[in-house]
Amino acid sequence: MRDRICIVCGQELDGQPLMTLDRMPASAQDIPGMEDLAEDKGISLNLHQCSCCGLVQFDCEPVPYYKDVIRSGGFSTTMVELRKRQYRHFIDFCHLEGKKLIEAGCGQGEFLSVLSQFPVTSCGIEHRESLVLLGKEKGLNVWKQFAGKGEILTSPDGSTSGPYDGFLSFNYLEHQPDPVGMLRCIADNLTDDGVGLITVPSLEYILEYDGYYELIRDHIAYYTFDTLRFAADQAGFEVLEEEMVNRDTLSVIVRKKKTVKENGGRKNPEKLDVSGLLKSRVIIDEELKRLVDELESEGKNLGIWGASHQGFTLASTTVIGDFARYIIDSAPFKQGRFAPASHLPIVAPDHFLTDPVDAILIVAPGYTEEIAKSIVEKFGRNVEILALKSNHLERI
Numbered sequence: 497m498r499d500r501i502c503i504v505c506g507q508e509l510d511g512q513p514l515m516t517l518d519r520m521p522a523s524a525q526d527i528p529g530m531e532d533l534a535e536d537k538g539i540s541l542n543l544h545q546c547s548c549c550g551l552v553q554f555d556c557e558p559v560p561y562y563k564d565v566i567r568s569g570g571f572s573t574t575m576v577e578l579r580k581r582q583y584r585h586f587i588d589f590c591h592l593e594g595k596k597l598i599e600a601g602c603g604q605g606e607f608l609s610v611l612s613q614f615p616v617t618s619c620g621i622e623h624r625e626s627l628v629l630l631g632k633e634k635g636l637n638v639w640k641q642f643a644g645k646g647e648i649l650t651s652p653d654g655s656t657s658g659p660y661d662g663f664l665s666f667n668y669l670e671h672q673p674d675p676v677g678m679l680r681c682i683a684d685n686l687t688d689d690g691v692g693l694i695t696v697p698s699l700e701y702i703l704e705y706d707g708y709y710e711l712i713r714d715h716i717a718y719y720t721f722d723t724l725r726f727a728a729d730q731a732g733f734e735v736l737e738e739e740m741v742n743r744d745t746l747s748v749i750v751r752k753k754k755t756v757k758e759n760g761g762r763k764n765p766e767k768l769d770v771s772g773l774l775k776s777r778v779i780i781d782e783e784l785k786r787l788v789d790e791l792e793s794e795g796k797n798l799g800i801w802g803a804s805h806q807g808f809t810l811a812s813t814t815v816i817g818d819f820a821r822y823i824i825d826s827a828p829f830k831q832g833r834f835a836p837a838s839h840l841p842i843v844a845p846d847h848f849l850t851d852p853v854d855a856i857l858i859v860a861p862g863y864t865e866e867i868a869k870s871i872v873e874k875f876g877r878n879v880e881i882l883a884l885k886s887n888h889l890e891r892i
């Protein structure tokens with residue numbers, strides 16, 4: 497067990513958690529195989545809010561692979577356009593033309609390759625070897641390194657080294673058990689007036705629009721502009737600009753402060769209202785119970801589409817985990833394995849042809865329409881298609 501202290505300010509996480517989630521998947525990426533099933537079980541996650549700095553976080557250990565940037569989401573046009581817009585603005589706003597930028601946690605270089613169209617020198621560090629190799633295959637300047645305490649960010653052959661004029665970090669900080677340590681390391685590898693562009697998922701968005709099934713152990717912390725600004729400040733950065741992008745993501749531009757002064761924790765942050773999340777658990781639970789009752793009374797069975805963390809969580813925390821026959825997913829590396837905690841088998845779409853179900857519940861936020869269309873094309877119109885949108889079940 498990790499000491500129950502805040503990952504940003506070090507204050508003890510005392511008092512009651514905001515909520516406790518039982519039977520949650522232990523991880524979103526390590527999908528158990530047959531041989532792991534005896535060991536794999538759901539875990540309880542306590543969501544706390546630090547009474548000192550206000551950061552909302554789980555009090556557990558991080559997932560073992562928190563240094564790796566596994567971007568499973570498709571590389572959509574919307575995302576590319578968003579990055580282009582952000583790069584253009586960042587370079588313009590911070591006068592970075594001709595300057596040297598480093599991406600901390602670059603995965604296989606999905607976003608670095610977009611940056612290569614801009615008039616800057618770019619490189620990236622990534623902890624997972626296989627992703628580094630994929631990035632190199634694309635011709636990107638990436639190497640294996642993690643921005644941990646005391647690290648000097650230099651390529652192994654010495655051809656690229658600091659100080660850098662700017663850094664990028666896309667949806668990575670929320671995985672970090674020592675976010676301030678990581679940002680400090682980056683700051684130490686920047687020029688005196690070095691800048692950065694950081695994005696993290698927005699906690700407010702999750703509270704307002706998403707169900708509890710968006711919470712996942714991989715994301716150990718849930719930031720607001722307020723708590724992100726505080727974490728950046730603790731690492732020696734000031735926030736120059738804050739923007740909400742894609743409706744659900746916080747984006748900030750930071751700059752190294754001239755003098756780093758330790759200013760202790762803040763006091764009395766506003767207590768967060770998680771009633772929406774708690775309500776989503778009850779509503780989703782009831783809706784899925786009703787669905788199962790209905791299908792059962794008609795002698796029908798159910799499949800789930802989407803071996804995503806949302807699908808795993810719904811399967812392990814509601815009745816559909818026991819009722820559904822399987823989870824369909826088109827990613828080959830997930831097929832033949834099992835959903836964590838619920839142990840529903842994950843099968844390829846073609847499995848339906850030999851073992852059909854009467855209804856399919858799509859749990860793949862952002863891809864619902866696309867999947868519904870392919871279900872009709874592949875399996876015909878007799879399959880009942882359902883999807884969870886926010887906290888309601890809809891028939892498609």
Ligand SMILES: [Zn+2]
Binds near residue numbers: 506507546550551
């Ligand atoms: Zn704190």
